[in-house]
Amino acid sequence: MKTTNKLLxxxxxxxxxxGNVYAATVKLAHALPTEHPVHASLDWFAAKVxxxxxxxxxxxxxxxxxxxxxxxxxxxxxxxxxxKVSAAPLTAFASDYKLLSLPYLYRDRAQYDAxxxxxxxxxxxxxxxxxxxxxxxxxxxxxRSFYTDKPIRTPEDLKGLKIRVQNSAxxxxxxxxxxxxxxxxxxxxxxxxxxxxxxxxxENNIPSYYSSRHYEVKKTFSYDKHTMVPDVLVVSTGVWDxxxxxxxxxxxxxxxxxxxQQDTNWANYVEKAKAELVNQxxxxxxxxxxxxxxxxxxxxxxxxxxxxxxxxLLDKIQSM
Numbered sequence: 001m002k003t004t005n006k007l008l009x010x011x012x013x014x015x016x017x018x019g020n021v022y023a024a025t026v027k028l029a030h031a032l033p034t035e036h037p038v039h040a041s042l043d044w045f046a047a048k049v050x051x052x053x054x055x056x057x058x059x060x061x062x063x064x065x066x067x068x069x070x071x072x073x074x075x076x077x078x079x080x081x082x083x084k085v086s087a088a089p090l091t092a093f094a095s096d097y098k099l100l101s102l103p104y105l106y107r108d109r110a111q112y113d114a115x116x117x118x119x120x121x122x123x124x125x126x127x128x129x130x131x132x133x134x135x136x137x138x139x140x141x142x143x144r145s146f147y148t149d150k151p152i153r154t155p156e157d158l159k160g161l162k163i164r165v166q167n168s169a170x171x172x173x174x175x176x177x178x179x180x181x182x183x184x185x186x187x188x189x190x191x192x193x194x195x196x197x198x199x200x201x202x203e204n205n206i207p208s209y210y211s212s213r214h215y216e217v218k219k220t221f222s223y224d225k226h227t228m229v230p231d232v233l234v235v236s237t238g239v240w241d242x243x244x245x246x247x248x249x250x251x252x253x254x255x256x257x258x259x260x261q262q263d264t265n266w267a268n269y270v271e272k273a274k275a276e277l278v279n280q281x282x283x284x285x286x287x288x289x290x291x292x293x294x295x296x297x298x299x300x301x302x303x304x305x306x307x308x309x310x311x312x313l314l315d316k317i318q319s320m
Contacts, residue, residue: 024054024055024056025055025056025057025058026055026056026057026058026080026081026082026239027057027058027060027065027079027080027081027082028042028045028046028057028058028059028060028080028081028082028083029059029060029061029064029065029066029071029074029080029082029083030042030059030060030061030063030068030071030083030084031061031062031063031066031067031068031071031187031188032061032062032063032084032208032211033061033062033211033212034061034062035211036207036208036211036269037207037262037265037266037268037269038084038139038141038207038231038262038265038266039059039061040265041139041258041261041262041265042059042061042084042233042258043059044258044261045057045233045254045255045258045261046058046059048254048257048258049250049251049254052250052254053243053247053250053251054244054247055081055243055247055251057081057082060080063188065080067186067187067188068083068085068086068089068186068187069089069167069186071083071085072085072089072090072093072133072234075132075133075234075235075236076131076132076133076236077132077236078132078236078238078239080236081235081236081239082136082233082234082235082236083233083234084139084231084232084233084234085231085232085234086141086166086229086230086231086232087100087101087138087229087230087231087232088100088101088166088167088168088170088171088229089166089167089168090128090232091168091169091170092167093128093131093133094124094127094128094131095127095307095309095310096123096124096127096310096313097124097127097128098169098170098303098307098310099124099310099313099314099317100124100229100230101168101170101171101174101227101229102170102227102299102300102303102314103170103174103177103226103227103292103293103296103299104226104227104289104292104293104296105227105228105317105318106228111317111320112228114320115317115320116138116230117138117259120313120316120317121138123313125137125138125232128234129237132236132237132238133234133235133236133237134234134235134237134240135232135233135234136233136234136235136251136252136255137232137233137255137256137258137259138230138231138232138259139230139231139232139233139258139259139262140230140231140259140262140263140266141205141228141229141230141231141266142205142206142207142228142266142270143205143223143225143226143227143228144203144204144205144225144226144227144228144229145203145204145205145221145222145223145224145225145226145287146158146163146201146202146203146221146222146224146287147201147202147203147204147209147214147215147218147220147221147222148161148163148200148201148218148220148222149200149201149218149219149220150220151220151222151283151285152201152220152222152224152285152287153222153285153286153287153288154287154288154291154292155178155179155291155292155295156179157222158175158178158179158180159179159180160181161180161181161200161201162180162181162183162198162199162200162201163175163180163181163182163183163199163200163201163202163203164183164184164185164190164193164194164199164201164202164203165182165183165184165185165202165203166184166229167184168184170299170303171184171227172184173299173302173303174226174227174296174299175203177295177296177298177299178226178292178295178296179295183198183199185198185199187208187212190202190212190214191212191213191214191217194214194217194218195217201218202214202218203226206221206270206273206274206277207266207269207270207273209221209273209277210273210276210277211273215277215280215282216280219280219281219282219283220282220283220285221277221282221283221284221285222284222285222286222287223284223285223286223287224287224289224292225287225289226292226296233255233258235251
């Protein structure tokens with residue numbers, strides 16, 4: 001597999017560097033359905049890059065080329081140029097990303113934007129360069145909340161429940177602190193896991209809950225809003241380094257425009273999804289957020305103890 005990846009990367013790079021009048025075609029793959037707002041934003045990004053640079057970008061949605069973990073490995077190997085991945089699993093490749101999975105990290109949306117679209121966000125995006133990819137932009141993924149068979153108004157309501165989480169140590173620690181049993185599973189396996197009782201519930205945002213039709217299995221969505229973990233548009237370091245400075249600058253500019261495009265796509269889709277979910281007899285519950293915030297304090301204590309090198313950056317975020 002490694003040999004194959006190296007050969008494919010070599011072919012990709014030779015095409016990119018050939019300077020032909022014909023554009024190189026690079027794959028952008030992700031695991032979300034085509035109706036998801038992130039797909040619309042990535043499709044917009046691909047079209048814009050194709051139009052304004054010497055690179056053609058083709059989008060492969062629906063996990064047709066693999067799940068998030070597999071796609072990230074392909075980006076590292078250079079077999080695909082771009083992918084979208086949640087910031088949570090990126091902690092395995094660059095420790096700075098750990099900060100973004102901390103529960104209740106932001107006071108409000110203004111602080112969230114200031115962190116991710118400012119110098120701190122840029123530092124985090126670049127922190128994975130030695131791992132074979134760099135981040136181009138953080139894309140809004142809303143707040144994550146629980147969906148189960150019953151209302152989750154307080155952490156006590158999670159006791160005894162198996163909750164699917166992303167493959168992230170902080171996600172696991174958060175569910176444990178709230179009293180649930182975390183079960184890491186690939187997103188593509190979640191519908192059947194919910195249906196078959198492998199897990200009792202999950203946590204995600206409204207667009208993912210709706211577009212993946214998880215509401216067909218779990219009809220109660222509880223707004224505890226425990227994390228705001230963004231998605232990340234990443235590019236293969238090998239592919240990136242092969243581009244001209246002009247194309248790199250243009251792609252960075254387009255990535256920033258994609259952030260704004262995503263904000264619009266996300267807001268419109270949430271409005272549409274919530275209306276349809278009401279029609280599908282989904283019950284929305286307002287959780288007692290201060291009780292959840294109190295319950296996750298041990299997560300911060302453990303984080304500070306285990307990640308002393310990240311404490312200054314955490315303090316900087318919390319003081320903003």
